[in-house]
Amino acid sequence: MIIQKAAAMEPLTWTLQAIGLFMVTNIDDVIVLSLFYARGAGVRGTTARILGGQYLGFGAILAAAVLVALGARSFLPEEVIPYFGLIPLVLGLLAAWRTWRAWRDDDDDDEGEVSGRALSVPTIAAVTFANGGDNVGVYVPVFAAVGTAGIIAYSIVFLALVAVLVAAARFVATRKPIAEVLERWERVLFPIVLIGLGIVILVEGGAFGL
Numbered sequence: 001m002i003i004q005k006a007a008a009m010e011p012l013t014w015t016l017q018a019i020g021l022f023m024v025t026n027i028d029d030v031i032v033l034s035l036f037y038a039r040g041a042g043v044r045g046t047t048a049r050i051l052g053g054q055y056l057g058f059g060a061i062l063a064a065a066v067l068v069a070l071g072a073r074s075f076l077p078e079e080v081i082p083y084f085g086l087i088p089l090v091l092g093l094l095a096a097w098r099t100w101r102a103w104r105d106d107d108d109d110d111e112g113e114v115s116g117r118a119l120s121v122p123t124i125a126a127v128t129f130a131n132g133g134d135n136v137g138v139y140v141p142v143f144a145a146v147g148t149a150g151i152i153a154y155s156i157v158f159l160a161l162v163a164v165l166v167a168a169a170r171f172v173a174t175r176k177p178i179a180e181v182l183e184r185w186e187r188v189l190f191p192i193v194l195i196g197l198g199i200v201i202l203v204e205g206g207a208f209g210l
Helices: 002-026 029-039 046-069 078-105 110-116 121-131 135-173 176-205
Strands: none
Touching: 002 135, 029 046, 029 121, 029 135, 029 176, 046 121, 046 135, 078 121, 078 176, 121 176, 135 176
């Protein structure tokens, strides 16, 4: 009887643990996604692109964690993870170069500025994957402990919470005081955040012997 009750409580336990784990490992994404919203302000389909990119990037993180937890450790060697920092670093440097070029050319064409700020799903997915690369190391031992049923439960909760994360970022980015700051400084903040994110991932992971 006690065993049956414990088994019946497992889905609820997994759900609560999954919510806590997701929040701890992904709360920093709200800042990055808010900047994506600022960059895509005034462009149709921004939310759809951010949502698609977030799901694609986090789906890759989840798939890697599941594969490693199931024993395919050669799929994602631990020493490779720090080098994911090169993705946001390169994207940040490209964004900084575009910003510098726009200021140098003193481009006042509003239509051209808006089109230049359009986001792409692959870019968002790449940043999401790089930012969550270290999540794989956190998820693997949890997945290995809960087994196949637990992995499925965690995955369902995680994927549902991705939409909540995007909604939270949209809420933050559309608050008037925050939106005004983001709109004013987005061109500077966007590359700085990406470059900083890339450097932190590289340094904390010990990439290139740092």
